[in-house]
Amino acid sequence: MYITQHTDYALRALIYLGTSRDRLVTIQEIAERFGVSRNHLMKVVNALIRAGFVEGLRGKGGGLRLARSPGEIVVGAVVRQMEPSMHLVECFGSGCQCLLDPDCKLKVALTRALAAFLEVLDEMTLADLVGQHERRVLKFFPLVAT
Amino acid sequence: MYITQHTDYALRALIYLGTSRDRLVTIQEIAERFGVSRNHLMKVVNALIRAGFVEGLRGKGGGLRLARSPGEIVVGAVVRQMEPSMHLVECFGSGCQCLLDPDCKLKVALTRALAAFLEVLDEMTLADLVGQHERRVLKFFPLVAT
Numbered sequence: 001m002y003i004t005q006h007t008d009y010a011l012r013a014l015i016y017l018g019t020s021r022d023r024l025v026t027i028q029e030i031a032e033r034f035g036v037s038r039n040h041l042m043k044v045v046n047a048l049i050r051a052g053f054v055e056g057l058r059g060k061g062g063g064l065r066l067a068r069s070p071g072e073i074v075v076g077a078v079v080r081q082m083e084p085s086m087h088l089v090e091c092f093g094s095g096c097q098c099l100l101d102p103d104c105k106l107k108v109a110l111t112r113a114l115a116a117f118l119e120v121l122d123e124m125t126l127a128d129l130v131g132q133h134e135r136r137v138l139k140f141f142p143l144v145a146t
Numbered sequence: 147m148y149i150t151q152h153t154d155y156a157l158r159a160l161i162y163l164g165t166s167r168d169r170l171v172t173i174q175e176i177a178e179r180f181g182v183s184r185n186h187l188m189k190v191v192n193a194l195i196r197a198g199f200v201e202g203l204r205g206k207g208g209g210l211r212l213a214r215s216p217g218e219i220v221v222g223a224v225v226r227q228m229e230p231s232m233h234l235v236e237c238f239g240s241g242c243q244c245l246l247d248p249d250c251k252l253k254v255a256l257t258r259a260l261a262a263f264l265e266v267l268d269e270m271t272l273a274d275l276v277g278q279h280e281r282r283v284l285k286f287f288p289l290v291a292t
């Protein structure tokens with residue numbers, strides 16, 4: 001069971017931006033800090049911009065910053081927006097061929113479990129994820145090799 | 147966000163066996179009922195046997211049956227055993243390179259969300275998934291094309 005790397009990187013990028021609110025940040029900088037692919041991160045950041053979590057200022061001296069305050073960015077909303085699909089199993093999507101669909105008790109059970117998962121994340125904002133530990137590690141730790 | 151097809155098929159196979167407790171069932175029969183690959187289902191059933199959810203009786207007249215009563219097969223336990231990994235994101239596994247690890251608040255948040263997901267499924271057994279609807283549909287509905 002997993003969420004995609006896309007969402008993982010999106011959450012990390014938001015945490016990074018949350019620790020650096022006093023300035024604009026580049027994609028290169030986030031990629032280096034986390035030791036992840038710049039190209040992959042660019043797609044992630046574009047998705048974050050489209051979803052309204054991040055602002056991108058173009059041109060010389062441009063860069064990225066949060067589009068809202070950390071307390072207004074709900075973690076569950078980020079997961080919902082960034083995941084390509086919340087179709088936990090085949091029958092959550094269209095074109096399901098399973099005989100049990102649509103009145104399947106398993107589907108109901110999994111839907112409830114997914115709701116419980118998201119409910120925990122809906123109670124948290126980016127502000128809950130950005131503390132002294134994150135500020136310290138992301139600002140002063142030596143850059144990892146890319 | 148998703149769980150694997152392996153677990154999806156495992157749960158469906160258990161539901162099928164739960165509706166057919168008065169006799170032995172073949173893999174071919176389950177594969178035909180759900181219109182899924184027999185080879186894939188064979189791997190799934192072998193995993194269910196290894197995990198102690200299903201008994202396989204070999205030889206002529208052999209077949210499959212539940213190894214325990216439906217009320218003793220906890221859905222959360224099936225998901226835990228069948229999923230190749232419960233590593234929701236990279237940092238749940240070993241060899242994580244993320245700077246925020248191990249004291250990351252995001253990891254704590256995702257761990258809590260995953261626990262909430264499994265908690266819902268831990269409150270349910272196979273008996274909750276096998277009702278009149280499942281018995282009717284799986285027994286009398288025309289076989290789907292394979």
